[in-house]
Amino acid sequence: MLIIGERINSTRKSIDRAVRAKDADFIREEALNQVNAGAHMLDVNCGTLDAQEEPAVMEWLVQTVQEIAGVPLCIDSPNYKALAAGLSVHRGKAMINSISGETERYKKVLPLVKEYGASVVALCMDDRGIPANKNQALEVGVKLVNDLLDAGVPVDDIYFDPLVRSVATNPETVVETLRLMEEMASRFSGLHFVSGLSNVSFGLPERRHLNRAYVVLSMASGLDAVIVDPLDSTLMALVYATEALLNKDRFCMQYIRCYHQGKLKA
Structure with missing residues (x-):
């Protein structure tokens, strides 16, 4: 199981403050704590910054974390310029978070995947948004993975994210997500599956119980990478x-x- 530590994300107020202040010591401590707790890779995200500032800050963030952590990074941003800046200074094989079937995002992120030989999180969505049901999700997922394979991206570098939704408002979402992963695995031998946990429990009390149960269920259906708090x-x-x-x-x-x-x- 690939454990991707999620804590260096500027949506957390403490990280946002540290990133804006260029507080390298705070960032390094967060990185080391996650690695010591068992993270194999660290997600880095500074998306709360202005789009013009984000690329330079992402470059600083990648360098700061890699100076101390000794693990590869999952470079996380909707801003392809920030992705490019982080990749340009990353040591070793990075992961890009993320690409999708959305036309503009696919066009801008695919060249980065190929230029840097990065692995990539492939979000199960297209220009219509997140699929409304499993059948539509399967259609979107198959097209996205086939497009990546046809573009020369090795299957071992593709981490498909089925985009589970909140069980509070979509009671069938987990069951459909598990079936989606199983069907995608049967079609694409060697395809990886990744998921974050925050969506599945959104709007419910004591969310950690639902998050933990979701990980266990998903591992039985093929999940082999997860973006979590390793603490x-x-x-x-x-x-x-x-x-x-x-x-x-x-x-x-x-x-x-x-x-x-x-x-x-x-």
Whole structure:
């Protein structure tokens, strides 16, 4: 399971302040805490800044995090100029968050994917928005993945995000998302699946319980990357336990190692 730490995101007030003040020490501490908690990659987002400022700040943010963290980054922005700026200084193979079937976004992001050999989060949406049901989502997802493959992007570099919605307003969303991932996996061998957690529980109390349950269910249906807060030790323990139960952790070696490292404590 690829754990992508979500905490360096300027929608969080503390990160927004640190980014605007160029508080490198604060950013580095956030990065190290996530890596020490088990993150394999860190998402970096400074999208609350003005669109003209964002590229330069993204460049600074990528350099600041990579100086200390020693892991690749998921460069996250709707602003393709900010993506390009972050990629230009990134060391190693980056992930781009994100591309979609939206015409303009696809045209602007695809050249960056190819130029930098980056992996990419592929959002299941097009010019019509987020699909209204599973059948439409399958249509959108198949076209998007086929377009990326036809453009020369290796399947191993594509992380399909089914864009789960809130179960509070879309009661069928999780069941349909699980089925969508299963159908996409049957059509595209080697395709990766990624998801964030915030949408599924939006508008409900004690959201962490729903988020954690969603991760476990999704892993059983093929989810192999997740954008999360790795400082949620209960969620991380559930990920390790689920990998063991799904035979993705042979003889439970990772689970045992995490136990000895104290990572399974409540």
